Structures are given as structure tokens and as C-alpha cells.
Amino acid sequence: MLRPFPEPRAAYVHVPFCVHRCGYCDFTVVAGKDRLIPAYLDALEIELEALGTPRPVDTLFVGGGTPTHLPPKDLSRLLNLIRYWFPPSPAAEFSVEANPADLDHKRVEVLANHGVNRISLGVQAFDEQTLQLLERDHRQADIERSWNLVRQYFENVSLDLIFGVPGQTLETWKQTLDAAAALQPTHVSTYGLTYEKGTRFWSRRKKGELVAAAENLETEMYALSMETWTAAGLEQYEISSFTRPGFRCRHNQVYWQGLGYWACGPGAARYVNGRRETNHRSMTTWIQRLQQGLSPVDDFEELSPADRARELIVLGLRRCDGIDAAEFLAQTGFELRSLEPHAWQRHLATGFLEETETGRIRLTKAGRFVADSVIVDFL
Ligand code: SF4
Known part of the structure; x- marks a missing residue:
């Protein structure tokens, strides 16, 4: 669950x-x-x-x-x-x-x-x-x-x-x-x-x-x-x-780690209860809306479970500790390699990604130089 x-x-x-x-x-x-x-x-x-x-x-x-x-x-x-x-x-x-x-x-x-x-x-x-x-x-x-x-x-x-x-x-x-x-x-x-x-x-x-x-x-x-x-x-x-x-x-x-956070102020983005909200970027609009008792939120999205899982991959690969496959499953409900299996295979084979003995997948040092082009394959 x-x-x-x-x-x-x-x-x-x-x-x-x-x-x-x-x-x-x-x-x-x-x-x-x-x-x-x-x-x-x-x-x-x-x-x-x-x-x-x-x-x-x-x-x-x-x-x-x-x-x-x-x-x-x-x-x-x-x-x-x-x-x-x-x-x-x-x-x-x-x-x-x-x-x-x-x-x-x-x-x-x-x-x-x-x-x-x-x-x-x-x-x-x-x-x-x-x-x-x-x-x-x-x-x-x-x-x-x-x-x-x-x-x-x-x-x-x-x-x-x-x-x-x-x-x-x-x-x-x-x-x-x-x-x-x-x-x-x-x-x-x-x-x-x-x-x-x-x-x-x-x-x-x-x-x-x-x-x-x-x-x-x-x-x-x-x-x-x-x-x-x-x-x-x-x-x-x-x-x-x-x-x-x-x-x-x-x-x-x-x-x-894809955890939730509060946020306040013009343009601030929060992530609460699986919902991402972004405040108005215009300072005057943000002030006026709050003064008028209106919500300062300009935009929101609720990611589907699959999109949330993909986002976690993108964020997790930025970290040198990489992604723990068991933790990922518990957090998202998805087997890590079930999302974009060919991309995992390709980057593990080219040496931009590696799997550690403890079951984490992460960028190698060479992979950090091309991180954007690796990560984009999981979006
Ligand atoms: S205007 Fe300059 S100092 Fe101000 S936030 Fe942007 S980069 Fe930083």
C-alpha cells in the first residue's frame, strides 16, 4: 500500500x-x-x-x-x-x-x-x-x-x-x-x-x-x-x-526526496498533500488578492501517481546517493525499472548510471557531466 x-x-x-x-x-x-x-x-x-x-x-x-x-x-x-x-x-x-x-x-x-x-x-x-x-x-x-x-x-x-x-x-x-x-x-x-x-x-x-x-x-x-x-x-x-x-x-x-513543504510569498511554490500550488508571481497581484481575501494561488497541479514517480526519479538522480529501489517502491507503488526500462538499460550500459551493492541507482561521476541528457529520458 x-x-x-x-x-x-x-x-x-x-x-x-x-x-x-x-x-x-x-x-x-x-x-x-x-x-x-x-x-x-x-x-x-x-x-x-x-x-x-x-x-x-x-x-x-x-x-x-x-x-x-x-x-x-x-x-x-x-x-x-x-x-x-x-x-x-x-x-x-x-x-x-x-x-x-x-x-x-x-x-x-x-x-x-x-x-x-x-x-x-x-x-x-x-x-x-x-x-x-x-x-x-x-x-x-x-x-x-x-x-x-x-x-x-x-x-x-x-x-x-x-x-x-x-x-x-x-x-x-x-x-x-x-x-x-x-x-x-x-x-x-x-x-x-x-x-x-x-x-x-x-x-x-x-x-x-x-x-x-x-x-x-x-x-x-x-x-x-x-x-x-x-x-x-x-x-x-x-x-x-x-x-x-x-x-x-x-x-x-x-x-x-519529493517530500512536502509549505511555501509563502509571491511566486512561492508549495507541495502539500500531493498538490503543487504556485502563488502569483506579480508582487502587486499577490498583495491585492490577499488584501481582498482571495487566494494568492495562480496555478496548481496534482500529479498522477506515474508522473509523481517520474518526478522522483528526476529529483533522485540529482543526488549522489541516487535512488533506493525499495524506498522508491514504497513511496510511489512503482518498481523503479518498470518506468522507462530501456533508458535504465541504456544508461547502465553506457556507464552514466550504476547500481550499488545496496540496491541504489545513481549517476556515475561521468554521468554527472551529462546529467541533463540522462535525466530527460525519464520525464
Ligand atoms: S536580482 Fe540578483 S540579487 Fe536579486 S535575486 Fe536575482 S540574482 Fe539574486
């Missing part, structure tokens, strides 16, 4: 404010509209109240946008609201995304005083040229300053880095990796730059103003990430994620 959907034990809250929109950014962001902060917080309170009763969680993640762009008083109100409606269990992981440019003592103190215990710092690069091309508003000096500041309060600090940026060379990427490794972070996420439709980078590439990095250069950069982080004592546990032992991001693991 299939397991019923348990009540989520994870929550995500989206804070959409940023100083400006970076050219590659496809997130739900409002730039230069800080006057909307009070209305955002009021609307968030209405959305949270609709939960009816506080929902205890083991992981909380406040992302954006730039949550730390909020002035300290507003940041404090936000965190109080979140902690009331999603009371964290004693050993909960409580992450907040932060940008090097706007972190100051006051804000970091507010985070620490409200029980935040993990910071995800959006560093992206350590060289000025790449930071400027990405249109980030922080500079090298901000990284050092903000790192020293957060480390005074938090042990668990993750860094986000981007490779495959136009103009970035293997040498400049190596400089970024080495500079990041010298800081000895507990966790690192390295992402290849993508060009999402609707972003400035998308149109600039179309016009020929930006030239995407060559595929073989991106492959070399990814290989260098793996090499650097392994040498620095971090374990790769997901396609883009590396961690010191004991510091895996528990919140992201909820997503990758």
Missing part, C-alpha cells in the same frame, strides 16, 4: 526585494520598490494566518530576492512572523539567503537573535570582471567584509558560485574556487549560468552581445569544481552541491 502524504515538515518563504535586477535573474524579484515592504509584510501575515494553526517544521528557508535587503526592523518582523507560524523544532535548520552588499552588523544580529543558523551567501564570483558582467551589486571587498561578519555569528555558511559566465576563463574560475576554498565554507553550490527566456541576458545573447561559454569549457569548469572541493575535504552530494561532513542542506534534501 502507498504511504499517505505526511504533513510537511519544511517551509519556504520568498522575499522578493532587491536593489536592482541582475541581467540573468529569473526569480520573482521587485527592484527599487522598497516602499512596498510594509504591504508585503502585511500580505504575508494574511497568507500565514490562512494556515489556521502554526505548523511545526524541521527546516525553514527564507530566500529571494534578497531577504537581507529588508531594513533590520522589517527583517525582525518577518522572522517573528515566520517563527510563529512555522515554529522550528529544537534541532531545526533555519537558512536565510544573503547578499554580500547589504549585510551589516545590525542585520546579522537580527538573523542570529531570531534563531537563524545557516546563511547562504550569494557570492557568485571573486573576480571583478565576472561580478560586473553578472550585474551584481557587490564587489570583491564586500565578500571579505560580509564573510568575516557572518562567521562571527554563524558556523554554517554556504557559498553560491556561478560558472560558464561570458568572458570567464578556466583561470578566473580557478581563482574564484581557490578564493572560496580559502574561506573554508561548510557548504558550496556551483551553478552553470543559464539564459532564461524573459531575462536581459536572454535577449543580449540573442542580439549577439553575450556569447555563451563553450560546452567544453563548462565541462572543464565543472570538473575543476569537483576537484577543488574534494581536495578541500567537501563531499559532493548533489549535482551542484558540496558539503563538509554533517552540513548537507536539509531543506534542499526535502525537495530532492
Whole structure:
């Protein structure tokens, strides 16, 4: 018999404010509209109240946008609201995304005083040229300053880095990796730059103003990430994620295991009782609907059991631990290899997938370089 959907034990809250929109950014962001902060917080309170009763969680993640762009008083109100409606269990992981440019003592103190215990710092690069091309508003000096500041309060600090940026060379990427490794972070996420439709980078590439990095250069950069982080004592546990032992991001693991999670804020997506709902991405629509007593949900889907099983394969293959066939059967009701049997056979034969002695199927190291083309065969 299939397991019923348990009540989520994870929550995500989206804070959409940023100083400006970076050219590659496809997130739900409002730039230069800080006057909307009070209305955002009021609307968030209405959305949270609709939960009816506080929902205890083991992981909380406040992302954006730039949550730390909020002035300290507003940041404090936000965190109080979140902690009331999603009371964290004693050993909960409580992450907040932060940008090097706007972190100051006051804000970091507010985070620490409200029980935040993990910071995800959006560093992206350590060289000025790449930071400027990405249109980030922080500079090298901000990284050092903000790192020293957060480390005074938090042990668990993750860094986000981007490779495959136009103009970035293997040498400049190596400089970024080495500079990041010298800081000895507990966790690192390295992402290849993508060009999402609707972003400035998308149109600039179309016009020929930006030239995407060559595929073989991106492959070399990814290989260098793996090499650097392994040498620095971090374990790769997901396609883009590396961690010191004991510091895996528990919140992201909820997503990758196909478990449920609450979510609030404009554009936020939740997965509760097998139903996926996404809020309106437009900040003003989201606020207005909540003010008028209407649902902030723009879109929803309930996956069929087979689609849910396929999604679990896609998510599970991103994890270096791979998929446990027995666990998969219990969670979905499907034999793992009964879905797309030819794709399993083909990728096991080509060596992009492997089966471990304990019955898990996972990407091999070679498979991680072509993960997208392997995973697409299970959709
Ligand atoms: S700081 Fe992050 S969220 Fe804000 S615009 Fe830039 S990439 Fe997007």
C-alpha cells in the first residue's frame, strides 16, 4: 500500500526585494520598490494566518530576492512572523539567503537573535570582471567584509558560485574556487549560468552581445569544481552541491526526496498533500488578492501517481546517493525499472548510471557531466 502524504515538515518563504535586477535573474524579484515592504509584510501575515494553526517544521528557508535587503526592523518582523507560524523544532535548520552588499552588523544580529543558523551567501564570483558582467551589486571587498561578519555569528555558511559566465576563463574560475576554498565554507553550490527566456541576458545573447561559454569549457569548469572541493575535504552530494561532513542542506534534501513543504510569498511554490500550488508571481497581484481575501494561488497541479514517480526519479538522480529501489517502491507503488526500462538499460550500459551493492541507482561521476541528457529520458 502507498504511504499517505505526511504533513510537511519544511517551509519556504520568498522575499522578493532587491536593489536592482541582475541581467540573468529569473526569480520573482521587485527592484527599487522598497516602499512596498510594509504591504508585503502585511500580505504575508494574511497568507500565514490562512494556515489556521502554526505548523511545526524541521527546516525553514527564507530566500529571494534578497531577504537581507529588508531594513533590520522589517527583517525582525518577518522572522517573528515566520517563527510563529512555522515554529522550528529544537534541532531545526533555519537558512536565510544573503547578499554580500547589504549585510551589516545590525542585520546579522537580527538573523542570529531570531534563531537563524545557516546563511547562504550569494557570492557568485571573486573576480571583478565576472561580478560586473553578472550585474551584481557587490564587489570583491564586500565578500571579505560580509564573510568575516557572518562567521562571527554563524558556523554554517554556504557559498553560491556561478560558472560558464561570458568572458570567464578556466583561470578566473580557478581563482574564484581557490578564493572560496580559502574561506573554508561548510557548504558550496556551483551553478552553470543559464539564459532564461524573459531575462536581459536572454535577449543580449540573442542580439549577439553575450556569447555563451563553450560546452567544453563548462565541462572543464565543472570538473575543476569537483576537484577543488574534494581536495578541500567537501563531499559532493548533489549535482551542484558540496558539503563538509554533517552540513548537507536539509531543506534542499526535502525537495530532492519529493517530500512536502509549505511555501509563502509571491511566486512561492508549495507541495502539500500531493498538490503543487504556485502563488502569483506579480508582487502587486499577490498583495491585492490577499488584501481582498482571495487566494494568492495562480496555478496548481496534482500529479498522477506515474508522473509523481517520474518526478522522483528526476529529483533522485540529482543526488549522489541516487535512488533506493525499495524506498522508491514504497513511496510511489512503482518498481523503479518498470518506468522507462530501456533508458535504465541504456544508461547502465553506457556507464552514466550504476547500481550499488545496496540496491541504489545513481549517476556515475561521468554521468554527472551529462546529467541533463540522462535525466530527460525519464520525464
Ligand atoms: S540579487 Fe539574486 S535575486 Fe536579486 S536580482 Fe540578483 S540574482 Fe536575482
